[in-house]
Structure formats: C-alpha cells, structure tokens
Amino acid sequence: MALKKAPKRKDNTNPNTVLVLFLVFFVLLSIGLGTWGYFGYAGQDKLRDDAKKAKDSEATAKLTAEFNLFQALDARQAIGQSLEPDDLKELDKLRDRFFQEKENFTAAIFKNKPAIENMIKEVKKDIGYDDAGNKYASSYRDRFKTLDDNLKKAQASAVAARAEAKKSEEELRLVRSKIDNAWSMFLKKIQEGNDIALKAAQAKYEAMEKSFARNQELQNLIEKTETDNKAAIDKLLAEKAVLAADLKKATERAANASSSMIRISSGPHALLMDVSHGKPLWDDQLGKITKVNNKEREVTINIGSSIGVKPGLALNVFGAGWKGRAEGLFKGTVEVLQVLGPTSSRARITSLHDNEGKEIALNDQSRGRIQREADNPLKEGDLLFNMVFGTHVVIAGNINWGGSTSDSPAEQMRHLREFMSILQRQGVKVDAYLDLADGKLHGAITPKTRIFIGDARSAKGKGSVTKGMDEDAKKLNEAIAAVRAEAIERGMLIISADNLANIIGHRRSRSANEFEPSGFRPTVPFAGVER
Numbered sequence: 001m002a003l004k005k006a007p008k009r010k011d012n013t014n015p016n017t018v019l020v021l022f023l024v025f026f027v028l029l030s031i032g033l034g035t036w037g038y039f040g041y042a043g044q045d046k047l048r049d050d051a052k053k054a055k056d057s058e059a060t061a062k063l064t065a066e067f068n069l070f071q072a073l074d075a076r077q078a079i080g081q082s083l084e085p086d087d088l089k090e091l092d093k094l095r096d097r098f099f100q101e102k103e104n105f106t107a108a109i110f111k112n113k114p115a116i117e118n119m120i121k122e123v124k125k126d127i128g129y130d131d132a133g134n135k136y137a138s139s140y141r142d143r144f145k146t147l148d149d150n151l152k153k154a155q156a157s158a159v160a161a162r163a164e165a166k167k168s169e170e171e172l173r174l175v176r177s178k179i180d181n182a183w184s185m186f187l188k189k190i191q192e193g194n195d196i197a198l199k200a201a202q203a204k205y206e207a208m209e210k211s212f213a214r215n216q217e218l219q220n221l222i223e224k225t226e227t228d229n230k231a232a233i234d235k236l237l238a239e240k241a242v243l244a245a246d247l248k249k250a251t252e253r254a255a256n257a258s259s260s261m262i263r264i265s266s267g268p269h270a271l272l273m274d275v276s277h278g279k280p281l282w283d284d285q286l287g288k289i290t291k292v293n294n295k296e297r298e299v300t301i302n303i304g305s306s307i308g309v310k311p312g313l314a315l316n317v318f319g320a321g322w323k324g325r326a327e328g329l330f331k332g333t334v335e336v337l338q339v340l341g342p343t344s345s346r347a348r349i350t351s352l353h354d355n356e357g358k359e360i361a362l363n364d365q366s367r368g369r370i371q372r373e374a375d376n377p378l379k380e381g382d383l384l385f386n387m388v389f390g391t392h393v394v395i396a397g398n399i400n401w402g403g404s405t406s407d408s409p410a411e412q413m414r415h416l417r418e419f420m421s422i423l424q425r426q427g428v429k430v431d432a433y434l435d436l437a438d439g440k441l442h443g444a445i446t447p448k449t450r451i452f453i454g455d456a457r458s459a460k461g462k463g464s465v466t467k468g469m470d471e472d473a474k475k476l477n478e479a480i481a482a483v484r485a486e487a488i489e490r491g492m493l494i495i496s497a498d499n500l501a502n503i504i505g506h507r508r509s510r511s512a513n514e515f516e517p518s519g520f521r522p523t524v525p526f527a528g529v530e531r
Contacts, residue, residue, distance in 0.1 A: 067105050070094035071116060078123050080141025092134055285383040286315065292378050297349045297362065299334055301384060306342035312425030314506035315384040329355055331378055333505035350507040386504050389427040394445050396434040396483040397454025399497045409437040419497060426504055439479040445486060452487035452494050454480065
C-alpha cells in the first residue's frame with residue numbers, strides 16, 4: 001500500500017490572494033459608499049423640495065398681500081380718500097398687473113378675481129373712469145355729496161311747489177267762484193233770450209195763421225176772378241179773328257216801312273229750360289259727388305276721361321231725389337281742376353246756394369254764412385249736371401263774355417273765340433259760328449245742332465234798329481237774324497251766352513277780395529223781347 005502524500009500548505013503571501021482580498025474589500029466599500037450616497041442624495045432632494053415649497057409659499061404670501069393691497073387702494077380711491085403719491089404709484093402698478101393677468105393675479109390663484117373685476121366694472125359705471133389718467137373720474141364721496149345737494153334742492157323745490165300749489169288752489173277756487181257766478185248769469189240771460197224767442201215764435205205763428213186766412217180769402221177771390229174771366233175770354237176770342245186780320249195787315253206794313261229793320265218770325269219758339277225751381281226738368285245726371293273737402297273747397301266726382309271730361313268743365317250740383325233724379329234743392333256749382341282717371345276727377349267749388357236759392361259768397365266772413373251753408377251742404381251722393389255736355393251748337397251774335405264792350409270786330413272776335421274755348425272745355429261741339437268781322441257763317445248747321453247761342457245785336461249799335469247804323473252793322477245784324485230764324489225753324493233752343501253759362505254752372509273768375517255773390521239765382525231766365 002502506497003503511502004499518501006501530505007498536502008502542501010498554501011502560501012498566503014501569494015499575490016493572487018492579495019488581489020482577491022482587495023477586490024472583496026473594494027466591492028464591500030462600493031456597496032457601502034453607494035448605500036451612503038443614495039441615502040445622502042435622497043435627503044438633499046427632500047431638503048430642496050422643502051426649500052422650494054417655502055419659497056413658493058413666501059411668493060404666494062407676497063402676491064396675496066399685493067392683491068389685497070390693490071383691492072384696498074382701489075376701494076379707497078373709489079370711496080374718495082386721498083392717497084399718498086407712493087400709494088398712487090403702487091396702485092397704478094398693481095392695477096396694470098391685475099388686468100394684464102400673465103403670471104401675477106391669475107384667476108387660477110385668486111378664485112375671487114372675477115368677482116373683483118365685476119365690482120370694478122360696476123364702480124366705473126357709477127362714478128366714471130378716466131382712461132388717460134388711469135384713475136376714477138369721480139368718487140362715491142363726491143357722488144354722495146352731489147346727490148345730497150340735489151336732494152336738498154329737490155326738497156326745497158318741493159316746499160316751494162307745495163306753496164305754489166296751495167296758492168294755485170286758492171286762485172282756482174276764486175276762478176271757479178267767478179265761473180259759477182258767470183254761469184248763473186249766462187243761464188239767466190239764456191232763459192230770458194228763450195222767453196223772447198218763444199214770444200217771437202208765437203207772434204210769427206199768429207202771423208202765419210193770419211196769412212193762411214188771407215190766403216184762403218185770396219183763393220176764393222181767384223176762383224171768382226176765373227169765373228168772371230171765362231166770360232171775358234169768350235168775348236175776347238170772338239174779337240181775336242178780327243184783330244188777327246188787322247195784325248196781319250199791320251205786320252206787312254211794318255215790314256215794308258224800313259229796309260234796315262230786321263224781320264223776325266213770329267212763329268213758335270223752342271222751349272226754354274225751366275230752372276224756376278233751380279233744377280233741370282228733363283236732363284239726366286252726368287255724375288255724382290263721391291267726396292267733399294270743405295276745408296279746401298274741393299270735391300271728388302265719379303266721372304273722368306272715359307266720357308271726355310277735361311279741366312274747366314263746369315257742373316251744377318243738385319240734391320238727389322227719388323230714383324236719382326235732381327228733385328232736391330239747387331246747391332251750387334263746381335269746376336273740374338284735374339282728371340284723376342277714367343272715372344274720377346278733382347273739382348273746386350265755385351259757388352254755394354242756401355236753401356232759399358240765394359248765393360253764398362265763398363269768402364264772406366259773416367257769422368250767418370256757416371249756418372246758411374249747413375242748411376244746404378254739398379255732400380256725397382249729390383248729383384252733377386251739365387245740360388250742354390256733348391251738345392252741338394251754333395253761335396251768332398256779339399258775345400260780350402269778358403264784360404267789356406267794344407266796337408272793334410277784332411276785339412269782338414277775341415271774345416267769341418274765348419267763349420268757344422270755354423264751350424270746348426264743357427264738351428260742346430261748335431258746328432258753326434258767325435264771323436263778326438265779315439258776317440260769314442263758318443261751318444254748317446247740321447241735324448245734330450241743338451242750341452242757338454246769341455242774340456240779334458251787334459257791337460255797332462244798341463239794337464237791331466239804330467239810327468245812323470252803318471251798312472256793315474246792318475249786314476251783320478241781318479246775318480245774325482237769318483241764322484236765328486233758321487234755328488227757330490229747326491226747333492233749336494234759343495239762349496244767350498250769359499244764361500247758358502248759368503245753366504251749365506260756369507262762374508267767371510273773380511277777385512278774392514270780392515264779397516258780393518255772382519248774382520245768379522235759380523229763376524226763370526230772361527228770354528229777351530221779340531221785335
């Protein structure tokens with residue numbers, strides 16, 4: 001058996017051992033230093049966080065103090081307290097920071113900032129703000145003083161007003177007392193006037209009763225007179241035949257007595273228009289009044305361009321009666337100013353007549369005028385008449401339309417042409433007219449010609465028979481008489497220019513200063529004297 005060899009001891013002085021030991025020591029040292037460094041640095045972060053928090057708390061506290069200082073200084077300025085120059089500068093700086101809101105007084109830090117902003121806006125509305133000076137324009141102290149002064153003035157005014165009201169009440173009481181006394185006096189006078197009017201009315205009634213009795217007496221007298229006249233008429237009829245023969249002989253002798261004398265037919269003439277009651281008897285209405293403007297003296301009528309109405313057309317106005325006939329009173333005349341359309345025109349009032357047929361002057365300022373107009377007023381539905389509208393006429397004679405006489409044929413023809421232009425505005429067709437310069441008839445009388453206008457007088461003499469009348473005047477009068485005789489033979493209406501103007505409602509223009517009426521009254525027109 002072999003013997004084991006004893007192991008060899010390791011040499012602790014070997015360099016590898018030292019290196020291992022050094023490495024172990026270094027590792028342990030690194031772990032220790034790492035642990036120490038970790039815990040050491042961890043404390044430093046905590047210290048830094050604590051220091052930052054302390055610094056932030058100090059900044060917040062300072063910002064809060066500045067925020068509170070801004071509120072205090074702003075409130076003091078708004079109230080009206082005087083601030084030191086340093087305080088004013090500080091307020092300006094803080095106000096800029098408050099409204100700029102960058103990193104200063106933010107709404108995130110100060111939750112009540114929106115409320116403070118609204119409060120400052122309301123303060124600006126109350127006392128005003130000076131943008132240039134960056135300060136309030138006034139203060140609550142000034143405003144309070146102003147309001148207090150105004151209140152004192154208002155209280156003083158109220159005291160004065162109460163005194164004035166008391167004085168006015170006293171004056172009103174005195175005035176009422178005077179009015180009551182005057183009213184009592186007026187009532188007394190009215191009663192006295194009523195008594196007088198009643199007595200006058202009773203007197204008129206008694207007079208009317210007497211008039212009725214007198215009328216009955218006259219009626220009886222008329223009946224007796226008619227009976228007596230019948231016997232006289234029978235006697236006159238017997239004598240008529242003898243007188244007719246004598247008249248025929250006398251007429252022949254008179255016709256041959258002078259070559260300058262005009263012989264006019266003694267046969268029956270055409271019927272004249274009867275306007276004795278101020279109304280046409282056979283004519284149909286031309287239109288109606290649709291609106292009355294008494295203030296402007298104008299009316300609106302329901303006729304226009306569809307029937308040929310032109311400005312200047314004159315119309316008589318009558319009250320409407322049964323079935324639309326002119327059975328009412330004659331009210332006045334109108335003249336078309338403007339044709340508004342096919343069935344509408346505007347006309348001015350040219351004359352007014354009261355219920356007795358008397359003309360009322362339009363510019364009369366007397367108190368009775370209003371009552372007379374009210375008794376027979378123009379109103380909607382009144383009828384309009386123009387008896388010659390659309391009629392054919394012949395004119396022969398001197399038409400003295402302008403109111404001034406003249407022996408000049410040229411002037412006479414000027415009047416005639418003026419008259420014919422007026423007739424054209426009335427819708428009249430002039431079929432023929434006698435030239436006063438040469439005595440020739442221009443145009444021709446046709447079966448449609450209905451009216452003869454004129455008379456047997458020329459401008460060169462007062463009548464158809466005048467001593468010393470020259471040959472031209474004689475020939476002219478003979479020509480007029482010839483046309484007139486033909487018109488009578490044809491059964492035409494014979495009428496003068498003046499009467500024609502009256503029956504169609506034409507009124508000549510007059511001065512506004514004239515207070516006299518035109519003189520026309522709805523009675524039987526004068527037809528002239530047959531020679």
